[in-house]
Amino acid sequence: MPEPVRCSHAPYICQMQYPFSIVEQKWQAHWAANHTYKVDEDPSKPKYFVLDMFPYPSGAGLHIxxxxxxxxxxxxxRFKRMCGYNVLHPMGFDAFGLPTERYSMTTGIHPAIATEKNIETFKRQLNAIGFDYDWSRQVNTTLPEYYKWTQWMFLMMYNSWYDRAANKARPIDELPIPSDITDPQEIETYKDNHRLAYIAYSPVNWCEALGTVLANEEVDEWKDKGYTVERRPMRQWMLRITEYAERLLADLSLLDWPSSTLDMQRHWIGRSEGAEVIFPITGNNHSIAVFTTRPDTLFGATYLVVAPEHPIVEHIVTEHQRSEVLAYKDATALKSDLERTELSKSKTGVFTGAHAVNPATGADVPIWVADYVLAHYGTGAIMAVPGHDERDHEFATAFGLPIVQVVQPTDGSSIDVAAEAYSTYGIGVSSANASVSLNGLATNEAKRTIITWLESTGQGKGRTQFRLRDWLFSRQRYWGEPIPIMFYEDGTKRALDADELPLLLPDVKEFKPAGTGESPLATVDSWVNFIDAKTGKRARFETNTMPQWAGSCWYYLRYADPHNHETFCAPDNERYWMGNHGVDLYVGGGEHAVLHLLYARFWHKVLFDYGYVSTPEPFKKLFHQGLIMGEDGRKMSKSLGNVVNPDEVIASHGADALRLYEMFLGPLEASKPWNTRGIDGITRFLDRVWRMMVTEEGTLSPSVVKGAGSPELDRVLHATIKKTREDVENLSFNTTIAQFMIFVNEYTKSEQRSHEAMSAFVQCLAPLAPHITEELWQVLGHDGSVHHSQFPAYDEAKLIENEIEIVLQVSSKIRGKMIVPADADAAAIEELAKCDPNVQKHLDGKQIKKTIVVPGKLVNFIVG
RNA sequence: GCAAGCGUGGCGGAACUGGCAGACGCACUGGACUCAAAAUCCAGCGGGCUCAACCCCGUGCGGGUUCGACUCCCGCCGCUUGCACCA
Structure with missing residues (x-):
C-alpha cells in the first residue's frame, strides 16, 4: 500500500496527495512482468489496428x-480493448538516415551503435509514460532481419513492369517483347526501360568543393558558408510511381482522411487534361512537342518556349545565339528550384534564333528558352499564347513578342488582350484554317474539335498529364538499405535472388562520402571488387543506398508478424490485422501529408497487385495531431530555450498528469502552447480523484458504499460514460477530461459515493490515466487489470431529466427562465411562460404577433 | 501570388444539425481552517450601470438572411499551414 508521500517542494507531509511516483513505478513493473499488453492473433474477436508514425530515434531523446x-x-x-476488440498498437523505430550518419562522421561512432543507444533511451522514456505497447513486436528498420524485406520488395519492383491494359504490376518475365527486338542485350535494355525500379540520370545538388551530393535541407547551410552548389544530373535509381498516378488519385475517395491532406495529395499528383501538339522546326527535320491544357488557343500561339535543359536546344540554337543561350543555361543550373521560382518575379529568357511552324496557322513562330518552363513537367516545352495566359503575356510584353486574341468572353463584352491576358473560358474567334474552325465554339467544344483535328492530321493527340514525378530512390549515403544489385565488368548486371538476402551493409570506419559523388561504400574494396559466387564473374555492388522513406513504406505490415523469417508477413496475419480496410486509425504529424503517405500508398499498391496485401489502401482513417508550442507561444527549440523535457514533467507531476494535461490543452489537431501552471490543475484533479476513494492509509474510503446513488448523481455518471464513449471515438479528449472534472466536482460534494459509480468512473478514466486507475481498481477490490475489464455501458433512461429549464424570450431577447416538466407540451409551456412576471412586464400592453415554442429549449413571444 | 483552415474573457479553450455565449481548467479576488504559511474546502470572476435586481453592450471588422447567428451568406482585415510560374 502506498504511504503518504512528501511534497517535492516542502519538507513535511502533505495532506493526501496521490503518490504518483510509487503507483506509476509499481504498475509499470507489474505490466512488464505480467505481459499485460501482449498481443496475439485471436479470430474470436474483432481486430482494431491503431498506428503511430514511428519516430526517428535521434540523440536528443523524446521531446514533449x-x-x-x-x-x-x-x-x-485501451478504450477499444475494453470494448472487446483485439487491439494492435505497436511501436518501432525508423532509424536509417542522415542525422545519425552525420553524428557518426563527427564522432566516429558507428551509426548502428548510436542507433541502438538512442533506441534504448526512447524506449525508457516511452515506458515511463505508460504506453501499452507490446514490445515483442517492435520493429527497427536498420536491422538486417527487417531490411532484408525492404530489399526483397525493392527487387519485387525491379522485377516488375506496369501493364497499363490490366492496370497493375506484373512480373518482368511476362513483359511482351516487340518482335523486332531479338538481340539479348537489346531485350535486356527493353526490360530495363519498363521495370518499376530503373536507373536514370536525374539532377541532384552537387557541391564540387565538398565532392558530395547534398540533401535539399543542407544546400542553404553550405551556400551560407560560401560553397557553390549546382544542379547536376547523376546516375540514380528511380521508382515508377507515375504509373500509379491515376489509382493514387482515384483511391483517395476510399479514405477517411482530413480534407486538407486529401487536397494536398490531389495537388501533388496534379492531373490535368489537354493535348500534345507537334511543332515542326523550320529548316531542320526536328520537331518540338508541347503539352497544353488549352489546345483551343492553338491559333493564338505566337512563339514557343523550351526549358533551358531541354535536349533539343543544342540541335536548334543558331551560331549567332549559341553563346548567349549556353550562358543562360549555365546560370539556370546554379539556381535551386526555389531560387528559380523566387527570383523570377520578372521573366527572363533568350531567343534561340530558331523558328517552328504553328500547325494550325502555318505561321513561323520564334523559339525561346526560359527558366519559367520546367524540364520535368509535360514535354519541357510550351506553346506560348500571350493573349490568354498570364505568364506568356508577361513574357511577350517583356520581349516584344506578338499577342493575338483567339477567345472572346461568352457575354460578348470586348477585351484588350494587349493590356491583359484573358485566361477565362469563352468563345473561339479568329481560329480557322482551310480544314478546321473553332470560331463560335465554346472552349470545351473547341478543345474537343482541335484535338480531333490534330489526331486526324497526325500533328498531335489528346493527353492526360500528371505533375507527379517518378520517385528518386537512391542516396549517395552509407546509412541506408543497400540496393541488392551487382554490376559486372562487361556492363551487365544481376539482381540478387531472394535466398541471397539480406545484402548486409558492410562495416566501415569512415562515414564521409567518397569525394567522387559516390557513397562511402565505394571505398570498401570487398563491396566494389569481388568475385560473384554464382557466376564467377568479377563484380561490384551498387554503392547507392535507399532513402529513409523506404523502411517506413511497409513497417505497419511487419508489426502483424514481426519475427517471420520466411516472408515479410504471413498471409493469415496480414488478413487478420489489415482486413476490411487496413490500419483502422493512423495518427501522425501533418508534415507527412504528402511524401510518406504517398510513398507508402504506392508501395502498398504494388504489394496489392501481387496479392500480398488484401486492401488497396493501407490507412483507412488518418489524423494529424497539432504542435505543442513553447510557453511563449513559439515553436519549441533549443536556441529559444523554451523546450519542455518530458522526463522532468514525469518526475515532478507524474506520467498520468503529463498524459492528461497534453490531452486537456485543447483539440488534438490544434497547435497550442504549453503552460507550466496549467498542469498543476491536472495534478489537483488527480488528487481529488484519489481522495474521493482512498483514505490516508491507502485503503478504500468508508464514504464509498454499495448501493445506488441519487438520481442526480446517477445522471452525472451516465452522462460521463456516454461522453467518454463518444469523445474517444472522435479523439476529443479535452472535453472528455472536462466531463471527468464535472463528475469529480459533483461526487466530492456527496457524503456517500456508490461503489458502482466509482468503479465505472475509474474505467472511464482508465484509458487516459492508466496508472492511477489500475491502483484504484485494486483498492475498490476488483480482480485483474482495469485495462482488461469491460468498458461500462450507459443507461439512456438514467440520462432523462424530469424537469428541464426553458428560456423565455420576448422579441428574441432573453427575459427569464423557468423549470417545466420534461414531458410538457408546447401549449402548456406557452401558458406557463405567459405567467412569468418578467415576461408579463415585457408583454404588458403589447400585442403578441407570433409565438415560437421549441420544446425542451425556449419560448419566444414576438410583440408588435 | 494561389489554396485551405482559423479569429470567442487576463490565458488555454467549451458551445450537438442556427436556440441561455464563455463549460472545464489556469490566473486572480474574498472567505473558512491555521499562531502563521502551504495544502484543502467554500464563494466570486466578459464589459458597463456606485451594491443587488433590472437593463444595456459583447464571439476580428462591415453588411445580409432569420422570430433568433460564435454557427449560414457576401465583402474586408489579421494569423496559421501548404504549394510556389505545373503550361
Whole structure:
C-alpha cells in the first residue's frame, strides 16, 4: 500500500496527495512482468489496428511533442480493448538516415551503435509514460532481419513492369517483347526501360568543393558558408510511381482522411487534361512537342518556349545565339528550384534564333528558352499564347513578342488582350484554317474539335498529364538499405535472388562520402571488387543506398508478424490485422501529408497487385495531431530555450498528469502552447480523484458504499460514460477530461459515493490515466487489470431529466427562465411562460404577433 | 501570388444539425481552517450601470438572411499551414 508521500517542494507531509511516483513505478513493473499488453492473433474477436508514425530515434531523446500523438493512440487502444476488440498498437523505430550518419562522421561512432543507444533511451522514456505497447513486436528498420524485406520488395519492383491494359504490376518475365527486338542485350535494355525500379540520370545538388551530393535541407547551410552548389544530373535509381498516378488519385475517395491532406495529395499528383501538339522546326527535320491544357488557343500561339535543359536546344540554337543561350543555361543550373521560382518575379529568357511552324496557322513562330518552363513537367516545352495566359503575356510584353486574341468572353463584352491576358473560358474567334474552325465554339467544344483535328492530321493527340514525378530512390549515403544489385565488368548486371538476402551493409570506419559523388561504400574494396559466387564473374555492388522513406513504406505490415523469417508477413496475419480496410486509425504529424503517405500508398499498391496485401489502401482513417508550442507561444527549440523535457514533467507531476494535461490543452489537431501552471490543475484533479476513494492509509474510503446513488448523481455518471464513449471515438479528449472534472466536482460534494459509480468512473478514466486507475481498481477490490475489464455501458433512461429549464424570450431577447416538466407540451409551456412576471412586464400592453415554442429549449413571444 | 483552415474573457479553450455565449481548467479576488504559511474546502470572476435586481453592450471588422447567428451568406482585415510560374 502506498504511504503518504512528501511534497517535492516542502519538507513535511502533505495532506493526501496521490503518490504518483510509487503507483506509476509499481504498475509499470507489474505490466512488464505480467505481459499485460501482449498481443496475439485471436479470430474470436474483432481486430482494431491503431498506428503511430514511428519516430526517428535521434540523440536528443523524446521531446514533449512525441507523447501527444502517442497518448492519443494509447487512449484509443485501451478504450477499444475494453470494448472487446483485439487491439494492435505497436511501436518501432525508423532509424536509417542522415542525422545519425552525420553524428557518426563527427564522432566516429558507428551509426548502428548510436542507433541502438538512442533506441534504448526512447524506449525508457516511452515506458515511463505508460504506453501499452507490446514490445515483442517492435520493429527497427536498420536491422538486417527487417531490411532484408525492404530489399526483397525493392527487387519485387525491379522485377516488375506496369501493364497499363490490366492496370497493375506484373512480373518482368511476362513483359511482351516487340518482335523486332531479338538481340539479348537489346531485350535486356527493353526490360530495363519498363521495370518499376530503373536507373536514370536525374539532377541532384552537387557541391564540387565538398565532392558530395547534398540533401535539399543542407544546400542553404553550405551556400551560407560560401560553397557553390549546382544542379547536376547523376546516375540514380528511380521508382515508377507515375504509373500509379491515376489509382493514387482515384483511391483517395476510399479514405477517411482530413480534407486538407486529401487536397494536398490531389495537388501533388496534379492531373490535368489537354493535348500534345507537334511543332515542326523550320529548316531542320526536328520537331518540338508541347503539352497544353488549352489546345483551343492553338491559333493564338505566337512563339514557343523550351526549358533551358531541354535536349533539343543544342540541335536548334543558331551560331549567332549559341553563346548567349549556353550562358543562360549555365546560370539556370546554379539556381535551386526555389531560387528559380523566387527570383523570377520578372521573366527572363533568350531567343534561340530558331523558328517552328504553328500547325494550325502555318505561321513561323520564334523559339525561346526560359527558366519559367520546367524540364520535368509535360514535354519541357510550351506553346506560348500571350493573349490568354498570364505568364506568356508577361513574357511577350517583356520581349516584344506578338499577342493575338483567339477567345472572346461568352457575354460578348470586348477585351484588350494587349493590356491583359484573358485566361477565362469563352468563345473561339479568329481560329480557322482551310480544314478546321473553332470560331463560335465554346472552349470545351473547341478543345474537343482541335484535338480531333490534330489526331486526324497526325500533328498531335489528346493527353492526360500528371505533375507527379517518378520517385528518386537512391542516396549517395552509407546509412541506408543497400540496393541488392551487382554490376559486372562487361556492363551487365544481376539482381540478387531472394535466398541471397539480406545484402548486409558492410562495416566501415569512415562515414564521409567518397569525394567522387559516390557513397562511402565505394571505398570498401570487398563491396566494389569481388568475385560473384554464382557466376564467377568479377563484380561490384551498387554503392547507392535507399532513402529513409523506404523502411517506413511497409513497417505497419511487419508489426502483424514481426519475427517471420520466411516472408515479410504471413498471409493469415496480414488478413487478420489489415482486413476490411487496413490500419483502422493512423495518427501522425501533418508534415507527412504528402511524401510518406504517398510513398507508402504506392508501395502498398504494388504489394496489392501481387496479392500480398488484401486492401488497396493501407490507412483507412488518418489524423494529424497539432504542435505543442513553447510557453511563449513559439515553436519549441533549443536556441529559444523554451523546450519542455518530458522526463522532468514525469518526475515532478507524474506520467498520468503529463498524459492528461497534453490531452486537456485543447483539440488534438490544434497547435497550442504549453503552460507550466496549467498542469498543476491536472495534478489537483488527480488528487481529488484519489481522495474521493482512498483514505490516508491507502485503503478504500468508508464514504464509498454499495448501493445506488441519487438520481442526480446517477445522471452525472451516465452522462460521463456516454461522453467518454463518444469523445474517444472522435479523439476529443479535452472535453472528455472536462466531463471527468464535472463528475469529480459533483461526487466530492456527496457524503456517500456508490461503489458502482466509482468503479465505472475509474474505467472511464482508465484509458487516459492508466496508472492511477489500475491502483484504484485494486483498492475498490476488483480482480485483474482495469485495462482488461469491460468498458461500462450507459443507461439512456438514467440520462432523462424530469424537469428541464426553458428560456423565455420576448422579441428574441432573453427575459427569464423557468423549470417545466420534461414531458410538457408546447401549449402548456406557452401558458406557463405567459405567467412569468418578467415576461408579463415585457408583454404588458403589447400585442403578441407570433409565438415560437421549441420544446425542451425556449419560448419566444414576438410583440408588435 | 494561389489554396485551405482559423479569429470567442487576463490565458488555454467549451458551445450537438442556427436556440441561455464563455463549460472545464489556469490566473486572480474574498472567505473558512491555521499562531502563521502551504495544502484543502467554500464563494466570486466578459464589459458597463456606485451594491443587488433590472437593463444595456459583447464571439476580428462591415453588411445580409432569420422570430433568433460564435454557427449560414457576401465583402474586408489579421494569423496559421501548404504549394510556389505545373503550361
Amino acid at each position: 511533442g512525441h507523447p501527444e500523438g502517442y497518448t492519443a493512440t494509447d487512449i484509443v487502444s
